[in-house]
Amino acid sequence: MLIVMDRSATSADVEGVVAAAERLGLKAHPIPGAQRTAVGITGNKGAVGPGAFEALSGVLEVLRVSHPYKLVSREFHPEDTIVSVGGVLVGGTRVVVIAGPCAVESLEQTLTIAKEVKARGADLLRGGAYKPRTSPYAFQGLGEEGLKILAAAREATFLPVVTEVLDTAHVEIVAHYADCLQIGARNMQNFELLKKAGKTGKPVLLKRGMSATLEEFLLAAEYVLAEGNPGVILCERGIRTFTDFTRNTLDLSVVPAVKRLSHLPIVVDPSHGTGRREKVLPMSRASIAAGADGIVVEVHHKPAEALSDGPQALTPDMFGELMAQIRPIVAAVGRTT
Ligand code: PEP
Numbered sequence: 001m002l003i004v005m006d007r008s009a010t011s012a013d014v015e016g017v018v019a020a021a022e023r024l025g026l027k028a029h030p031i032p033g034a035q036r037t038a039v040g041i042t043g044n045k046g047a048v049g050p051g052a053f054e055a056l057s058g059v060l061e062v063l064r065v066s067h068p069y070k071l072v073s074r075e076f077h078p079e080d081t082i083v084s085v086g087g088v089l090v091g092g093t094r095v096v097v098i099a100g101p102c103a104v105e106s107l108e109q110t111l112t113i114a115k116e117v118k119a120r121g122a123d124l125l126r127g128g129a130y131k132p133r134t135s136p137y138a139f140q141g142l143g144e145e146g147l148k149i150l151a152a153a154r155e156a157t158f159l160p161v162v163t164e165v166l167d168t169a170h171v172e173i174v175a176h177y178a179d180c181l182q183i184g185a186r187n188m189q190n191f192e193l194l195k196k197a198g199k200t201g202k203p204v205l206l207k208r209g210m211s212a213t214l215e216e217f218l219l220a221a222e223y224v225l226a227e228g229n230p231g232v233i234l235c236e237r238g239i240r241t242f243t244d245f246t247r248n249t250l251d252l253s254v255v256p257a258v259k260r261l262s263h264l265p266i267v268v269d270p271s272h273g274t275g276r277r278e279k280v281l282p283m284s285r286a287s288i289a290a291g292a293d294g295i296v297v298e299v300h301h302k303p304a305e306a307l308s309d310g311p312q313a314l315t316p317d318m319f320g321e322l323m324a325q326i327r328p329i330v331a332a333v334g335r336t337t
């Protein structure tokens, strides 16, 4: 439920609404706006009608929010949310580029790639220390050592770090080293992980599950926001379909759909979305044309030797070409790099 306050409502009126919600066992989330304040009410399971709030002082309107998600919805928060990842703003006028290896393999490998992508204009460094691998025999990541390597790469390049947290047991350690916690496609509905990541207060890059509907995707983000953490960046990374020429089908139509329903920023990962390096550049261009707030691309200086996702890794030179090709598209959609 969303309670829209009158323009003339006082802070005491807003407090009155919050107190009324709390008496009913609900959570109230005041959202100050330029013209007026709204108060989002969560925790109600349909039993509370608008009557409980309509008569309170300063209340203009009580709206039932039709979607099962609230905090992530545009009705609740009309302005775009901007998430700061170590000072880099995601969701504003800039289009951000998150680049780096699939996995942290060694200090030398990560430092080399971090410097290459920084030199070509990347905004944030990605790289997994804990890797979700289909096979238990595949490289699983370096764990905490990988996190330390990422921290060293940040120190060398000043690029804030985005890295995946796979397990609730690792949330604290990953949050200690990272600027942004990535929750991978396979964990999009790991609700305990979402809650624990939400509680850290760190920004969360939430990847869409490979068979998740838009509603399920937004409800997963809702778990993080419900912990009082507004810093969620959504990420489209391809969904499972019947195609046999890509690893996944990059669902770019989700970008305008998210923009309509939610205030959260959304970035696109054409690396996992296609699984093939030659498709990463065209789909990066398309992502930005579709209105994405950024892209996530995997880069490796020796793709043939990469311990994971080599076939989709761009070389540093290909990444430079990508940066050159997206610039005019960024400008054409009225944004900046
Ligand atoms: C990744 O970004 O390295 C990754 C494993 O992605 P996803 O969860 O989208 O498969």
Ligand code: MN
Residues within 6 Å of the ligand: 102, 103, 272, 298, 308, 309
């Ligand atoms: Mn990968």
